[in-house]
Amino acid sequence: KCNLSDLDDANRKRSYERAIAALDDARQIGARSLAIVSGPGPADPAQRPAALEGLTDSVIQLCRAATADDIVVTLEPLDYAAHKKGALGTTDEALAICERVAKDGSDLRLTLDTAHMHLNGEDPVAQVAKAGDRVSEFHFCNCVTDPSHELFGDRHLRFDQPGKVNVETMARTMKDLLQCGFFSAEKKAHVFCEVLTTGEHSPQDNLAHGKGTLIQAWERAI
Secondary structure: OOOOOOOOHHHHHHHHHHHHHHHHHHHHOOOOEEEEOOOEOOOOHHHHHHHHHHHHHHHHHHHHHHHHOOOEEEEOOOOOOOOOOEOOOOHHHHHHHHHHHHHOOOOEEEEEEHHHHHHOOOOHHHHHHHHHHHEEEEEEEEEEOOOOOOOOEEEEEOOOOOOOOOHHHHHHHHHHHHHOOOOOOOOOOEEEEEOOOOOOOOHHHHHHHHHHHHHHHHHHHO
């Protein structure tokens, strides 16, 4: 029941203290980064600002400790109203936390995900361009944005219909990311495909599907 954005300060403190305690294990196995997300959004949307303030404090505490261990913390915003309904949603909210962490003297990076951004009504390329060097990971993840569809939300579908992300949209995204400087030989961006393995396909099938989609998209982008 850990929750870095819990409105219950006692549980929120317990949560970031447990994360800090795990940093030593991470360092010993050679981890370079620690990925985190917020907890679920409050039942009352009016309390989201308070949850984000709590999350900011939790992240500051965690980043202070991670800096001492030479580990980079990366924060992933979720969708805040559609499906996952995390306390942290938009890229702008995440960037505001980055600024607060920087003022405290630590570093925080972001993981941006196409599914979360689409479900928040954001343009992925515009958000990456805005976040700049703060983006340490980029996830291609398919989602269904039609609320009336049975698969609505961020369900890590294979690329293509009924979702929003396919070879063509991925290629356009890659081309635009090239133009804005995110993809380059010097930067070597960390890019991932998120596809859920179900009973319909094996892990090997999904690996081939994700890799093949990436390669086809890249060939069209360049």
